[in-house]
Amino acid sequence: MKRELTDIWLRNLAPPASGRLEIRDTDVVGLVLRVTAAGVMTWSVRTRTKDGKQTRPKIGTYPSLGLSAARKAARLALTGITSGADPIEEKRAAREARRHRMAEATVTERLAEWRAGREADIEKPWSDRYAAEVARICDRDVTPRLGNRALVETTRADWTALVATKRKAAPAMAASLYRVVSSFLNHAEAEGWVPLPLLPRKGAAKLAPMPKARTRVLTDGELLEVWRATEGEGVKVRAFVRLLILTAAREMEVADIAVGEVDRARGRWTLPGSRTKNGKGYAVPLAPLAMAEVDAVWPAGGEDCGGDWRMLGSINGNGFRGFSKLKARIDATIASNRAKDSAGLEVRPMPAWRWHDLRRTARTGMTRLGIPRDHAEAAINHVSGRTKIERTYDVHDYADEIISALGRWQAHVAGLVTAQPAAEVVTLADRRHRAA
Known part of the structure; x- marks a missing residue:
């Protein structure tokens, strides 16, 4: 009508x-x-x-x-x-062009689109730390293997193989990779980028189970062997290993130690929250043995280099990298030293160990030294050792206790290295406590 x-x-x-x-x-x-x-x-x-x-x-x-x-x-x-x-x-042409774009969009392009959308999400935004972790996992594990392929052409076998390969090389990191990849592929399915789920919904337990907690702790003798194995290394490499032993900090925290974080006059290394796993900054004491390592790598320009100048990298201003190659050299040196000291007898290899085991060794050593549990946990910047109620009602920063605990640990290591009994380190807080 x-x-x-x-x-x-x-x-x-x-x-x-x-x-x-x-x-x-x-x-x-x-x-x-x-x-x-x-x-x-x-x-x-x-x-x-x-x-x-x-x-x-x-x-x-x-x-x-x-x-x-x-x-x-x-x-x-x-x-x-x-x-x-x-x-x-x-x-019709626009729909066809969209279908064509979807068919050609690579894994790298879709990852970038997913990350940008999640980082801009107002309701549930990623933290800066988690966004950096996702970027690192994508750049390290996903892009090199699948980045140039069209997402719609990838298969479940491709993605499960990606996680399985990581599990063989680094079981603990495979779980993180699975979480990131699973989240991305769930988003891809919801957006229609792929027609079917490319990872099993509940496959984490099978594809990337969390490995058993490690319990490896080096003996004092083994710790001394690691220390002495660095003697033939360059000053930056030597400082990296020895500061790991002395400070009980994590590998990346030591690897990226920067000029602006160190107060040489007070013997303090202040780690900002942006560089720690739990986002909580803390101060680490640098006793004479630790300060000697810092002094050996201190840049000629000192503070003029800028606070962000990292001291341990092979390229000036960058952090140390090459953890696996260094570990292999240290192990080889230890084996060689054991052979030299064996006087022709059978040589027992040092039991397998990892960089992170040095941190556990320090934490266990603090208990052996009689350091209270909460002080030792604070010294390695752990919050997991305290209950939720304790974290809510006890907001003490444990700064003095950290200095005392790590000071005693460093004194213990100094005793091993110099073959002298470890002198007790007493902080101002300790003196006040004893005088009370």
Whole structure:
């Protein structure tokens, strides 16, 4: 039917009992409103393209698109069609282009899109620390193997193999990789980037189970062997290993020690929260043995180099890297030293150990030295050893206790290295406590 449409008439328009009703506007010739029995009202433009082909592009639904706006949209569409445009063909081409883009989008491109969206999420944003961890995992583990492939062409076998390979090389890191990859692929499925899930929904227990907690602790003799194995290394490498032993800090924390973090006058290394695993900064004492290692790598320009100048890298200003190669050299040196000292007898290899075992060794050593548990936990910047109630009601920063605990540990190591009994280190806080 034809008629001049008005807002009042449209508001009172009832849907047909069955089928559909079409009303052609007499004001804008070509504008059509289709009404279904379900009450759905759809605007479209009915006309012919320049080559005579009939076309009927949809322009919206009523009442979301009111009469005035529908007429304006219809006039624009009719003008375009008269000029040679074909809206339906353009939409079809756009859909095809989207499908083509989706088919060609690489894993790297989709990862970047996913990360950007998650980092910009207002309701559940990633923390800076977690965003950096995701970036590191993607750049280290995912992009090198699958980055250049189209995401839709990857298979479940590709992704499970990625996690399985990581599990063989580094079981603990495989769990983190699984979490990141699983989150990404769930998002990809929800967005329609892939038609099917590419990782099992509950596959973590099988594909990347958490490894058993390590309990390896080096004996005093083994610790001394590691210390002496660094004697043939360069000063920066030697400082890295020895500061790991003395400070009980994590590998990356020591590897990136910077000029601005060290107060040489006070013998303090202050780790900012941005560089610690739990986001909590703390101060580490540098007794004479530790200060000697820092002094050996202190840059010629000192503080003029800038606070961010990292002291241990092979390239000036960068942090130390090459953990695996260094570990292999240290192990080889220890084996060689044991052979030299064996006097021809059978040589027993040192039981396998990792860099992180030095941290556990220090923590265990503090207990042996009689350091209270909460002080020793604070000394390695652990918060997991305290209950939620303790963390809520005991907000003491343990700064003095950390200095005391690590000072006693460093004195113990000094005793091993110099073959002298460890002198007790007493901080100002200790003196006050004893005087009370």
